[in-house]
Amino acid sequence: MPDTATDLLAAIADVGADRRRGGFSRHGFDRAELELREWFAAEALSRDLAVRTDRNGNMWAWWGEPGPDAVVTGSHLDSVPGGGAFDGPLGVTAALAAVDALRAKGFRPVRPVAVVVFAEEEGGRFGVPCLGSRLLTGAIDPDAARRLTDPDGVTLAEAVSAAGLDPARLGRDDDALATVGRFVELHVEQGRGLVDLGAPVGVAGSILAHGRWRFTFTGEGNHAGATLLGDRRDPMLPASALVLAARRAASQVDGSRATVGRLVPNPGGTNVIASTVDVWLDARAADAAGTRAVVDEITAAARAAAAEEGCSVTVTEESYGDTVHFDAGLRDFTADALGGAPALPTGAGHDAGILAAHVPTAMLFVRNPTGVSHAPAEFAEAADCAAGVVALATVLERLAG
Incomplete structure (x- = not known):
């Protein structure tokens, strides 16, 4: 058989x-x-x-x-x-x-x-x-x-x-x-x-329509216990803001989806303020205009959050399909x-x-x-x-x- x-x-x-x-x-x-x-x-x-x-x-x-x-x-x-x-x-x-x-x-x-x-x-x-x-x-x-x-x-x-x-x-x-x-x-x-x-x-x-984008937030690595909050440039904060912005942005475009499923801090120690954080965004919508609108809103929120924390951010489009x-x-x-x-x-x-x-x-x-x-x-x-x-x-x- x-x-x-x-x-x-x-x-x-x-x-x-x-x-x-x-x-x-x-x-x-x-x-x-x-x-x-x-x-x-x-x-x-x-x-x-x-x-x-x-x-x-x-x-x-x-x-x-x-x-x-x-x-x-x-x-x-x-x-x-x-x-x-x-x-x-x-x-x-x-x-x-x-x-x-x-x-x-x-x-x-x-x-x-x-x-x-x-x-x-x-x-x-x-x-x-x-x-x-x-x-x-x-x-x-x-x-x-x-x-x-x-x-x-x-x-x-x-x-x-x-x-x-x-x-x-x-x-x-x-x-x-x-x-x-x-x-x-x-x-x-x-x-x-x-x-x-x-x-x-x-x-x-x-x-x-869908694609993947990598956001790299750069701040200053430092000691988690010895660094006062006011002295920090912690890239984890704008990275976290991006995760929340993804949900907000997708909820405003009918039928769209935005997901952060991977976030990698460097060096990744429990008692270390990260020097960089990479965040991968997956965004999808019914057409190119909707997908781009979602990503643009998320990117704007990420840039604003990075600036507020004294960090920088670069955005790389890793793949896209209409x-x-x-x-x-x-x-x-x-x-x-x-x-x-x-x-x-x-x-x-x-x-x-x-x-x-x-x-x-x-x-x-x-x-x-x-x-x-x-x-x-x-x-x-x-x-x-x-x-x-x-x-x-x-x-x-x-x-x-």
């Missing part, structure tokens, strides 16, 4: 388990993610799929000879720190299970089919989300990408070199991109839309193939959103009973995962047949 998506998820349930945070920490080209790459290659080869790794570290498993107008599906295997089991891996395991299901019924694709695993989708190690698909499509400058560093100071160039890739070859890959005729990504839903609609599977209509509207024809085709599956927007970014500017792209969502994602409680019922595999297999059959 072919493996189900749930079986395949169970096979990797110990890889990258995070004993401190809970959930999983699997980041681009780290030990856990490299182990998952080996697992994926073995699973693909056991299905007689030809495995290739492109110049940017994205893995492709081909059913049929690679060529133009291929039907491509897949997702990613990396996670956020302490992430759930489904975000990314469900799309990969469902793709393998869909290939099994199609073969079991005797289907032979007229167009080549590929299952792809994109590198560093979450940006959990190098800070830029969808890094593999951005490099593939030329959405990020390769020199800038090579200089990206992880929290330990390892550059992307060093990491890919250690993984056996040539960092000099990072960048837009027209040959790989030219093979993709259609891209369909299955993903666990990150929200409660399908729960409220009573549907196990839906299709994506759009992705909110609103994505998925290909209407492929979206409708997909929904119709599934008997009128509901379409809904998402606030989460995906590799499909990067590819959408270059090839017709669609997404399938599998119901998440709580809506929780990017956390250990992320979940999808086995029956809904199976429904997702059936839906993906149906779409692939119609596109590749």
Whole structure:
């Protein structure tokens, strides 16, 4: 009997388990993610799929000879720190299970089919989300990408070199991109839309405009006990003001979100006034104007708070993507193939959103009973995962047949 998506998820349930945070920490080209790459290659080869790794570290498993107008599906295997089991891996395991299901019924694709695993989708190690698909499509400058560093100071160039890739070859890959005729990504839903609609599977209509910004507050490091309050230039105060400003600013723009999920003081001692504090802001809204308005208000508040404390602040935009509207024809085709599956927007970014500017792209969502994602409680019922595999297999059959 072919493996189900749930079986395949169970096979990797110990890889990258995070004993401190809970959930999983699997980041681009780290030990856990490299182990998952080996697992994926073995699973693909056991299905007689030809495995290739492109110049940017994205893995492709081909059913049929690679060529133009291929039907491509897949997702990613990396996670956020302490992430759930489904975000990314469900799309990969469902793709393998869909290939099994199609073969079991005797289907032979007229167009080549590929299952792809994109590198560093979450940006959990190098800070830029969808890094593999951005490099593939030329959405990020390769020199800038090579200089990206992880929290330990390892550059992307060093990491890919250690993984056996040539960092000099990072960048837009027209040959790989030219093979993709259609891209369909299955993903666990990150929200409660399908729960409220009573549907196990839906299709994506759009992705909110979103980006990441790093605020670096600089003050004066000093002794926590020996320095009077009036003598301090403590960067933690304006950093804290930014966190509160993010909530205020987002509440004033309909449907927007602003989040501070990471704050790093330097040197980080309990009895030390920090010399610098880095704060990462994630901001999202329905369109570019709304996103920029939220970030501008937060930036103004951060600058005012820094000046009041005698500190300085620099702001760096680390990534940004405008609103994505998925290909209407492929979206409708997909929904119709599934008997009128509901379409809904998402606030989460995906590799499909990067590819959408270059090839017709669609997404399938599998119901998440709580809506929780990017956390250990992320979940999808086995029956809904199976429904997702059936839906993906149906779409692939119609596109590749």
